[in-house]
Amino acid sequence: MPFEFTAHQVERFWEDGFVTVPELLTASEVEALNQRTDEILAGKVAFPKQFIHLEPEQSKSAVAVIDPALVVRKISxxxxxxxxxxxxLKHPNVLQTVTAILGPDVKLLNDQMLCKPARYGSAKPYHQDSPYWPIQPMELLTMWIALDDATPENGCLRYLKGSHKQGPLAHDEKLGHHRMPEGWRDLPGSPEEVLIPIPAGSAICHHSLVLHETAPNTSWNRRRGLSVVFMRATSRWTADSPLPQFLSIAGTTFEGCV
Ligand SMILES: O=C(O)CCC(=O)C(=O)O
Structure with a gap:
């Protein structure tokens, strides 16, 4: 069956704050990206070292790294x-999904491969994405593409359904994490917590204000997920720093906007 991102899925995104996108990529597309990732990690393909980050415990360790796949937390x-x-970024299924949710004019904010090594990958505590970014309105879309099967054991995403409707919440920057502070769980309406395992090649799109987390990887399988953040080209940059040049993904660009 040809890929189709439906009006129902668009509705779920805005209502629940996330939606799954089955079979976004084929098995051979996933395999090619995974191979490329391993070539980058092994240094077989040139890639700037400053964008490769180790697991927090590894950063403190004096032990030599034998296999980067065992210790790298993310590649930006x-x-x-x-x-x-x-x-x-030009893949028709990606473009169809992103423009269905955000509309025709879209730019890229950033992306990162979140590696969660087997038995070692650490947790990412509950947080919203938007409070990281000086972008208004806070209606960005994170497309998290599974490059391995993402399971409860290896740290698939967990959401608080509908929590994007709470608006931006105060975060702590404790222990190197942008995270919700102590005692935050008492939210109006007690949003339902849902775990979303997905197979490799499928994706989840989430709203930049939905609360989400991932658990540590307690399994023997690594869990790679590519997290790509898109925004409307009409969004505004709210920081005092100069406006970075954001890549146009679809449609047109607008003077005075991102
Ligand atoms: O992949 C993870 O472990 C965390 C993902 C996440 O928080 C995100 O993509 O916004």
Whole structure:
């Protein structure tokens, strides 16, 4: 069956704050991206070292790294620094999904491969994405593409359904994490917590204000997920720093906007 992102899925995104996108990529597309990731990690393909980040425990360790796949937590800026990942931004299924949710004019904010190594990958505590970013309105879309099967054991995403409707919440920056502070769970309406396992090649799109977390990887399987953040080209940059040049993904660009 040809890929179709439906009006019902668009509705779920805005209502629940997230929606799954089955079979966004084929098995061979996933395999090619995974191979490329391993080539980058093994240093077989040139990639700037400053965008490769280790698991927090590993950063403190003096033990030599034998296999980077066992210790790397994330790789940033793949889609703008590597042609194989750059191609993904032009993938028809990605474009169809993103424009269905955000409308015709879309830009890329950033991307990161979140690696969660087997038995070692650490948790990402509950947080909203938008409070990281000086972008208004806070209606960005994170597309999290599973490059391995994402399971409860290896740290698939968990959401508080509908929590994007609470608006931006105060976060702590404790222990190197942007996270919700102590005692935050008492939210109006007690949103339902849902765990979303997905197979490799499928994706989840989430709203930049929905609360989400991932658990540590307690399994023997690594869990790679590519998290790509898109925004409307009509969004505004609210920081005092100069406006960065954001890549146009679809449609037109607008003077005075991102
Ligand atoms: O993949 C993870 O572990 C965390 C993902 C996440 O928080 C995100 O993509 O916004």
């Amino acid at each position: 800026n793949l889609s703008t620094r590597d042609s194989a990942f750059g191609q993904l």
